[in-house]
Amino acid sequence: MFVPAIKGQGTEEQQKKWLPLAYKFQIIGCYAQTELGHGSNVQGLETTATFDPMTDEFVIHSPTLTSSKWWPGGLGKASTHAVVYARLITEGKDYGIHGFIVQLRSLEDHSPLPGVTLGDIGGKFGSGAYNSMDNGVLRFDHVRIPRDQMLMRLSQVTREGKYVQSDVPKQLLYGTMVYVRQSIVADASKALSRAVCIAVRYSAIRKQFGSQDGGPETQVLNYRTQQSRLFPLLASAYAFRFVGDWLNWLYTDVTQKLEVKDYSTLQEAHACTAGLKAVTTSATADAIEECRKLCGGHGYLNSSGLPELFAVYVPACTYEGDNVVLLLQVARILMKTVSQLTSGKQPVGTMAYMGKVQHLMQSKCAVKTAEDWLNPAFIQEAFEARALRMAVNCAQNIGQASNQEEGFYERSPDLLEAAVAHIQLIIVTKFIEKVHQDIPGHGVKEQLQNLCNVYALYTLHKHLGDFLATGSLTPKQGALANEQLGKLYAQVRPNAVALVDAFNYTDHYLGSVLGRYDGNVYPALYEEAWKDPLNETVVPEGYHEYLRPLLKQQLKLSRL
Numbered sequence: 046m047f048v049p050a051i052k053g054q055g056t057e058e059q060q061k062k063w064l065p066l067a068y069k070f071q072i073i074g075c076y077a078q079t080e081l082g083h084g085s086n087v088q089g090l091e092t093t094a095t096f097d098p099m100t101d102e103f104v105i106h107s108p109t110l111t112s113s114k115w116w117p118g119g120l121g122k123a124s125t126h127a128v129v130y131a132r133l134i135t136e137g138k139d140y141g142i143h144g145f146i147v148q149l150r151s152l153e154d155h156s157p158l159p160g161v162t163l164g165d166i167g168g169k170f171g172s173g174a175y176n177s178m179d180n181g182v183l184r185f186d187h188v189r190i191p192r193d194q195m196l197m198r199l200s201q202v203t204r205e206g207k208y209v210q211s212d213v214p215k216q217l218l219y220g221t222m223v224y225v226r227q228s229i230v231a232d233a234s235k236a237l238s239r240a241v242c243i244a245v246r247y248s249a250i251r252k253q254f255g256s257q258d259g260g261p262e263t264q265v266l267n268y269r270t271q272q273s274r275l276f277p278l279l280a281s282a283y284a285f286r287f288v289g290d291w292l293n294w295l296y297t298d299v300t301q302k303l304e305v306k307d308y309s310t311l312q313e314a315h316a317c318t319a320g321l322k323a324v325t326t327s328a329t330a331d332a333i334e335e336c337r338k339l340c341g342g343h344g345y346l347n348s349s350g351l352p353e354l355f356a357v358y359v360p361a362c363t364y365e366g367d368n369v370v371l372l373l374q375v376a377r378i379l380m381k382t383v384s385q386l387t388s389g390k391q392p393v394g395t396m397a398y399m400g401k402v403q404h405l406m407q408s409k410c411a412v413k414t415a416e417d418w419l420n421p422a423f424i425q426e427a428f429e430a431r432a433l434r435m436a437v438n439c440a441q442n443i444g445q446a447s448n449q450e451e452g453f454y455e456r457s458p459d460l461l462e463a464a465v466a467h468i469q470l471i472i473v474t475k476f477i478e479k480v481h482q483d484i485p486g487h488g489v490k491e492q493l494q495n496l497c498n499v500y501a502l503y504t505l506h507k508h509l510g511d512f513l514a515t516g517s518l519t520p521k522q523g524a525l526a527n528e529q530l531g532k533l534y535a536q537v538r539p540n541a542v543a544l545v546d547a548f549n550y551t552d553h554y555l556g557s558v559l560g561r562y563d564g565n566v567y568p569a570l571y572e573e574a575w576k577d578p579l580n581e582t583v584v585p586e587g588y589h590e591y592l593r594p595l596l597k598q599q600l601k602l603s604r605l
């Protein structure tokens with residue numbers, strides 16, 4: 046995040062000076078934005094950067110305990126420098142949050158520079174899983190930096206202390222977060238596909254019940270309940286991969302437009318990165334835990350690879366923007382778009398479907414049979430109608446409040462659901478678009494088509510209440526979707542293992558005795574147990590101190 050911050054907010058001169066140092070690890074940087082008292086509310090940050098025209102320097106200061114920087118990854122032990130976000134004060138006026146490059150530690154002996162207090166914030170969730178990352182705390186006591194270490198692409202402070210705003214939107218200050226959020230979506234697919242690969246392979250090996258005439262028991266993968274829990278997660282791993290690829294394209298496109306001062310797609314980039322980051326990370330965190338349960342007792346062992354994956358993954362729901370806060374950003378943009386519909390302004394990009402408001406508010410889903418749900422046009426329209434109607438309902442309810450802000454506050458739980466519906470529509474749309482493309486490999490397209498339908502119909506089934514409450518579907522059509530879903534699971538089953546093998550993960554990368562490619566699960570589990578440090582001694586360390594006195598007492602009593 047240090048590098049993208051300098052790239053996005055630094056002038057060419059600043060990039061030339063700092064980036065080569067960072068690339069060669071001659072300096073190590075971190076992104077110091079969040080404070081003890083404020084993370085989500087960036088405008089609420091308290092650290093100050095006051096310009097001193099006498100010396101041509103900024104004075105970086107932490108005025109309160111709550112202004113201590115808190116969480117930056119790499120800050121605790123490794124970083125020599127940070128991009129610090131602070132309130133810029135010049136000529137007695139507070140100009141809000143800006144980025145500054147600040148050296149924290151000596152390049153000679155790594156000791157903190159004068160006026161800098163720093164350290165690690167302590168152990169984190171999951172007994173050490175994420176503790177290889179040194180998340181830090183940082184306080185400044187009037188630390189001076191040269192004026193040219195303010196990141197000056199978006200705004201400048203002159204030698205005399207005049208504040209000059211460039212003609213670019215101030216939201217570009219948040220560009221680093223947009224960049225990382227888009228990469229987190231693709232990473233969600235990676236983490237989810239790892240968990241699903243472990244659970245599918247193990248479910249093909251694990252057998253319980255169902256033996257007839259002394260024959261083999263049933264592979265748990267053949268149980269309908271196992272399939273209905275696991276295959277939607279498999280489909281989600283593919284769905285997030287495709288939407289992640291698309292988001293990466295969108296981000297690249299926006300960046301190219303920004304270079305020629307075209308800011309028209311900035312809002313779209315913000316809404317899509319924020320919303321997709323929120324929906325995919327929440328779904329992935331839940332799915333990793335579901336995969337643990339799908340692997341039964343053995344899933345709870347560290348050697349399954351799932352506990353560590355979960356512990357490392359769950360903070361993704363919080364870092365780079367708390368998921369609820371991000372979805373409320375999407376909801377704000379949805380409400381803005383709905384309010385502009387009456388003025389004739391045509392929504393664009395992923396909001397374009399809202400332009401069909403007249404049709405979608407009244408349309409009746411034409412599905413009559415379970416097979417009808419295989420028609421992507423029906424799926425697409427059902428998701429569009431649900432998302433639009435939820436957004437319009439929210440807008441109408443907000444409109445009845447005494448003022449907009451109050452209405453938004455009161456309706457925020459509904460707004461959250463409307464934002465999720467809009468984002469799920471994007472995921473479904475991008476999956477449908479993907480399977481319409483030329484896909485090489487015999488039968489591959491058909492498999493992806495199945496997964497696309499599983500993702501869409503499972504999402505529909507899970508959120509059926511939304512579809513019914515908005516009148517987008519009838520209860521009968523909801524039941525038909527569920528019927529079709531069951532048939533799709535049966536079609537996915539023969540290829541389930543191949544569909545996870547296709548992720549092409551090595552055993553080393555998976556780090557799971559349950560997810561081994563060769564399926565040799567039981568010998569591996571048995572062998573792994575003997576590696577437990579508790580098994581280094583036959584008689585445990587505490588035996589003489591704690592167990593023996595108890596056992597001897599019992600022995601004495603039994604002899605009486």
Ligand SMILES: CCCCCCCC/C=C\CCCCCCCCCCC/C=C/C(=O)SCCNC(=O)CCNC(=O)[C@H](O)C(C)(C)COP(=O)(O)OP(=O)(O)OC[C@H]1O[C@@H](n2cnc3c(N)ncnc32)[C@H](O)[C@@H]1OP(=O)(O)O
Nearest residue numbers: 084085086087088216219232236315353354357364365366
């Ligand atoms: C063996 C090992 C096993 C384990 C292995 C595990 C392997 C697992 C596999 C994968 C793991 C995944 C790994 C992923 C790796 C990724 C790296 C992650 C690193 C994490 C580091 C974390 C870093 C951080 O967290 S940095 C700090 C992040 N902080 C935040 O996100 C703060 C959130 N808050 C905000 O963004 C803002 O405060 C806000 C947007 C909520 C509100 O801002 P405000 O200024 O108050 O603005 P507001 O009034 O709401 O809006 C004003 C207008 O601005 C528009 N707008 C807002 N934001 C943006 C934007 N970003 N871009 C463009 N426009 C924006 C908004 O829409 C408003 O527009 P309007 O037109 O005026 O209405």
Ligand SMILES: Cc1cc2nc3c(=O)[nH]c(=O)nc-3n(C[C@H](O)[C@H](O)[C@H](O)COP(=O)(O)OP(=O)(O)OC[C@H]3O[C@@H](n4cnc5c(N)ncnc54)[C@H](O)[C@@H]3O)c2cc1C
Nearest residue numbers: 076077078079083084085116117118360363364365366369
């Ligand atoms: C592992 C990890 C790594 C991190 N790395 C970095 C880093 O490198 N650099 C950095 O600067 N930061 C980093 N962070 C900090 C991270 O960005 C913040 O923790 C995150 O943005 C959430 O902010 P918060 O902690 O203030 O949560 P809060 O905003 O305090 O959230 C608490 C609760 O309040 C709710 N809430 C907050 N505001 C609203 C609202 N307006 N409406 C409704 N509900 C609301 C949230 O949904 C949540 O349930 C990291 C955090 C973690 C966990």
